Amino acid sequence: MMTRVKICGIQKLKHAQAAVQAGTDAIGFVFANSKRQVTINQARRIAEQIPSHIKKIGVFVNSSREELETTVHQVGLDFVQLHGDESPEFCENLGLPYIKALRIQHESDLEQLKYYEGAHYFLLDSASGPHRGGNGTTFDWGLLKHQDIDRQRFILAGGLNADNVQEAIDQTQPTMVDVSSGVETDGDKDPDKINRFIKNAKERLTCHTHNRM
Numbered sequence: 001m002m003t004r005v006k007i008c009g010i011q012k013l014k015h016a017q018a019a020v021q022a023g024t025d026a027i028g029f030v031f032a033n034s035k036r037q038v039t040i041n042q043a044r045r046i047a048e049q050i051p052s053h054i055k056k057i058g059v060f061v062n063s064s065r066e067e068l069e070t071t072v073h074q075v076g077l078d079f080v081q082l083h084g085d086e087s088p089e090f091c092e093n094l095g096l097p098y099i100k101a102l103r104i105q106h107e108s109d110l111e112q113l114k115y116y117e118g119a120h121y122f123l124l125d126s127a128s129g130p131h132r133g134g135n136g137t138t139f140d141w142g143l144l145k146h147q148d149i150d151r152q153r154f155i156l157a158g159g160l161n162a163d164n165v166q167e168a169i170d171q172t173q174p175t176m177v178d179v180s181s182g183v184e185t186d187g188d189k190d191p192d193k194i195n196r197f198i199k200n201a202k203e204r205l206t207c208h209t210h211n212r213m
């Protein structure tokens with residue numbers, strides 16, 4: 001089936017609409033401290049104008065359970081994407097569908113996966129860069145080559161763009177690819193880059209027979 005796409009760091013309705021028009025499967029709002037941060041009201045105003053089959057995902061770093069619950073309910077999020085030091089117990093006790101982001105630098109970093117068995121998806125991102133995500137840096141995809149990874153739950157992120165996304169999919173076989181920096185120009189989302197990214201990603205098939213999202 002076709003690889004799914006998430007366009008993350010959406011701050012303007014016109015960019016969400018451009019992503020939907022280009023065929024995105026999901027959009028992401030960053031609630032964590034970031035140059036892409038949105039308020040609950042901003043995100044809700046965008047989310048309510050986007051078709052319900054497009055998944056709305058909120059990105060957080062070490063937020064409290066109360067903050068996560070409030071944001072999910074007020075914006076109408078389908079998933080929370082957790083980029084901080086949230087423990088497996090914290091994630092499980094949330095009672096919310098969650099995506100756990102893990103930062104990958106060495107093969108041993110993949111051992112964390114076994115602690116997040118309850119995750120709807122796990123997102124593998126680069127560990128380099130000053131922030132907990134959205135750094136525009138890749139990690140060594142070769143680290144995943146001989147790993148027994150549940151590809152139906154695997155989202156690839158970190159430094160993806162229209163020029164490297166096909167190679168990234170071919171090497172790692174994710175169910176979804178997630179991009180933020182790689183579809184921006186001068187710090188703002190760029191509809192042409194969004195289009196190219198989605199077109200290129202969707203030209204690549206993955207071997208999965210079904211998808212959980």
Ligand SMILES: O=C(O)c1ccccc1N[C@@H]1O[C@H](COP(=O)(O)O)[C@@H](O)[C@H]1O
Binds near residue numbers: 030036137158
């Ligand atoms: O995008 C951000 O600003 C951000 C801030 C804090 C945590 C995660 C963030 N974004 C996520 O980071 C990865 C990689 O992004 P990039 O394509 O390398 O810029 C992606 O999952 C974003 O959703």
